[in-house]
Amino acid sequence: MRILVVDDEKDVELLFRQKFRKEIKNKSLELVFAFSGQEALEMLEKSVPPKVIYIFSDINMPGMTGLELLDKVKGKYPQIKVSMISAYGDTDNYNKAIESGAKEFFTKPIDFESLREEINGLIN
Template structure:
């Protein structure tokens, strides 16, 4: 299963690779990273239909925000599940994300056990 993680903080890649080391090693999970909303859209447009089945995006990013990215993905690729993450668990962002079609909303620091369960559910 191919997952796209979108975050303007580059150290997120190492963290995700470490947390999902076992799933990556046994071939159940392929992680792809984009460091902006525009880069994320380019990754999704690489193949038609996209090979990515799940997008995990930060909300607060320069340029295209995670919420704007969510709208674009849901408009162009409604079959892709998208979950949002924010350092701020404010209800405004949560409500906007869920209303726009986000599957889940996580706050930083990420609860990787919850995220792992979310991904497992998509694999079944």
């Protein structure tokens, strides 16, 4: 299963690779990374249909926000599940994300056990 992580903070890649090293090693999970909403859309367009089945995106990014990315993904690729993350657990972002079709909403620091359960639910 291929997951796309979208976050403008580059250190997120190392963190995700550490937290999911077992799943990556046994090839049950493939992580790919984009560092902007635009880069994420370009990655999705490289294969038809996209090989990504789940997107985990930060909300607050320069340029295209995670909520704008969510709208574009849901409009063009409704089969892809998208969860959002924010450093701010504010109700406004939560409501916008869920109303726009987000599967889940996480706050930083990420609870990786909850995220693992979310991902395992998609695999099984």
